Amino acid sequence: MERADTTPDHGPTVEVIDLHKRYGDVRAVDGVSFHVAPGEIFGLLGPNGAGKTTVLEIIEGLRQPDSGQARLLDQPVWPRNQALLPRIGVQLQASAFFDRLTAREQLETFASLYGAPRRRVDEALADVGLTDSARVRVEKLSGGQAQRLALACAFVHDPDIVFLDEPSAGLDPQSRQQLWHVIRALAAGGRTVVMSTHYMEEAEALCDRVAIMDAGQVLALDAPARLVRHLDVPVLVSVPAECMTADSARRLDGAERVEGDGATTTIATRQRARVLHQLDQRHLLDVAEVTGASLEDVFLSLTGRRYHDVSGHR
């Protein structure tokens, strides 16, 4: 998936400066700013209604912000900038296909709309692993295949920046892995990827940097690992319940909170060395598992709400 030509762009590919957008009384986007560097996979993470899609639409030039500015490749996106269109690729919902065309015809149509050469069609099909389904009509593709075809339609014309709105929404774990593989390859080829997602694990697994959004604002912005590391939350150490009951675990030095569900005893601690040392003395180190904090904990500490409860998914 090597880029045909690599333009040496200086500065950020995407520049978002203090965007505001309101719908009636709702502040859909309330002062969002960030930069994306060339070749980066940048994620907008947040529950539904956080304003991710509106931010993407403003950057793509589909919506006018009330105030603030979005710039792509050193050019403003509003008023609508035709010169930018061939340099960006946008994956919209997987339903945005023409009726009753095969996967290849669909891509051919988009390639011709962008004036891209025909050979790109087969390359893009191969990139998303749909070569064998080229002659299947879009209605007959599985959810994962349709999402990958929508992705191929977004980069068939070799854009510099690819925008993905919830690329893996509703996919099973295996299809999601395949999609992630394609997205990583896109970025490895030198393209910049800006995506929205409400899946914590997708942001952790895929994104170089993540902006956590809620209620139209960016609450935190950094590499997922760094966001988690800066978080002062306990790690979880779990052992099989038959090796150690919750009651005996509570007597361990350094245990802050202990929960037992009959199968597993889980110890929350900020002093993991001390707790693990005591487990070692009881010869339990081989069966102990340590789970670090995740972006879910980051969201919880930023908003005071559990992500599960607000995301409305999973």
Next chain:
Amino acid sequence: MLRGYVRDPASLFFSLLFPLLFLVIFGAVFGGDEGTRRFDLLATGEGPVIDALPSEIFDMERVDSLAEGAGRVADGDAVAVVAQDGDEVTVRYQASDQVGGQTVLGVVASLVDRANLDALGGTETYTLQTQQVEDESLGGMEFITPGLLSWAVSIGAVFGAALTLVNWRTRGVLRRLRLTPAPVTEIAAARVAVSLGLALAQTALFLLVGRLFFGLDLSGPWWWAFPVVLVGTLAFLSIGLLVGAVASTADAASTLANLVVVPMAFLSGTFVPLDNAPGWMRVVAQVLPLTHLLEALKNVMVLDRGFLSTLPHLAVLVGFSAVCSAAAIRLFRWDQT
């Protein structure tokens, strides 16, 4: 886009074959030999009136009594029963079949007059001469074909444009197209070209089927029907675009398109001629685009009037295209929200 359209059996059937089906049904009923209609008639008794009933009009059957004949007329077996008993001639006829009943009454009345004249031994002072004249009220296929063709063109274009626009909007195709560097006009032109091609195919199919199977009598400049259909299709596409711009969902677009097309089909006289319609209805018909498409088609297809005669009608259709397209562009939305 054409491929996508042709692969959809439902829409292909609806816009191409469904109207053709109507042509076949109407053609079988009214087309072909449009000679005089024959009536089933029952007769009983003896006398000059009974003997003189003309067998060119009536399929006659004898019955034993007036009561039996009246019973069978009531059952719908025949339009009337005629009985002669000496000097008295009695007719019982179906109330529901106006034409048949009046025909029988007229014939029997004249036969009775003739019998009276003969009985008086008089001679005829006046004689009646009749001859058929070719008139504008077209018969059979020559009326049906332009009517059904104009109707087919109108539903194809209105539904095609409205549903395409709404589907592309609701499923995000429009948004996606907006993000490509291809000009909107180019995309619209491609879609319009598909519709025009289908309308021409439709016209060819109608002319062919009408001519080959139902003895459609085409007049000299019939090939002008093709450019007329093109102009008509543009007018109805623009109406469809307006419907698609107003409607938010495919269901709403369908309903709205039906509301436009169905009353227009009747008010414009595509199925039933407006010759006997009340005056207000004929006035309404004059402002409907379908009327003008129908008149233009009739002029070139069956009335032998030449292309120039269609120009006023085509001007109205072009006007409709301009007004509806302008309104549709004003109301156009790229996406749902």
